[in-house]
Amino acid sequence: MSVVIEQPRSPRSRKRANLEKYGWMYMRASGVVLVVLIFGHLFVNLFLGEGIKAIDFAFVGGKWSDPFWKVWDLLMLWLALIHGTNGMRTLVNDYTSKPKIAKTLNISLWAICAVLVTLGTLVIFTFDPCPAGAAAELLPSFCSAK
Template identity: 60%
Template sequence: MTTQSTIPSPRSPYVRRKTTRGNFELYSWVFMRGSGVVLLVLIFGHLWTNLMVGDGVHAIDFGFVGGKWASPFWQIWDLLMLWLAMIHGTNGVRTIVNDYAQRDTTRMVLKGLLYLAFTVVVVLGTLVIFTFEPCPPDAPANLLPSFCPTI
């Protein structure tokens, strides 16, 4: 009985395995680089506005957030920061799960939990950004922040 070696000869030509994933991993890699650069701008703009302008960290309270989110510019800014950070982080954790989870079932469960967490955070964060109302119309005046108009 002859045994065949499972390791190819060092002089044999490299045979590339065909994958069915297409260029997804390439696009994922490019996205990580692009989103990282955009996130740097968004995060440092966010930090500069919140910490360096005005009274700094001492000015951040409910009224500050309410006043900031009254502007569509800051709503879009924070929405982009939320979505890009979540997609960027989810893609990074997905790569780690693919690299280190050895069993298909483990990989599937971990990625399922990851995508569920991503969905919950993005949906709730988006709802908070666009439905935040610091001055609800029927609220008692003593519970409203000082910047709300009294009627």
Template identity: 65%
Template sequence: MTTIADPKAPRPPKPRPARLTTRGNTELYGWVFMRASGVILVVLIFGHLFVNLVAGEGISAIDFGFVAGKWASPFWQIWDLLMLWLAMIHGTNGVRTIINDYAERDGVRLALKASLYLAFVVVVVLGTLVIFTFDPCPAGSPADLLPSFCTTA
């Protein structure tokens, strides 16, 4: 005789495939990084805003010459570089978490994360290049196109 299982009985859990490798503490490290980088970013951003808006002549003084003068100092280059890198890593990690939480299909998740990482690399590489290769007075430029603080040689 054949018996039919009780439809109200709980179903046995589906067997999960055995993991070949363990995930380790990657998510824990990401969580700790988000908290630490958030604190550091607050200091960097408020320092940036204070120097640019409060300590100087306010927003009216921020122009090409102001940025050129600031980036002439290695201190401000490193400050802005840290701000760029931390903000991009912090933001990318946050968006990665959102993608993992809300993208249900594996293909969509892979495409979104690939786009995110590509955007991250492009912005970080270009931003770093701008910070370290910025020259407000390039040699051989016409004098009428150079800022007033550049000396023509």
């Protein structure tokens, strides 16, 4: 990024500095929450019980039938994707020398972020743990009880 040096006596423009400041604050605030969310996610999904072996559609269906885990995963989705995208933006700004390339990469990053946040949010809210016509042995146990 090219550095613009303002006229020394021009009034202080705060706009850009504040945006960067909010980004800086966001990384720290979301980071603390993400440590809790992701450590909990790894503990429940990879450490408890049979770990990675136990993860299948029925496992996800069981978790997402509980609003607690829906909110947990939704928060993780939003916070982590924005945290990661903003981190990548920092790297793009550090390692590209041409402003045009930086801009293209950054727009691509935020577009990918927006698509995945939207997709993930829709999946969490429209998820059906007992889809009609699916083989019963692939579904959570509570599906057959209905």
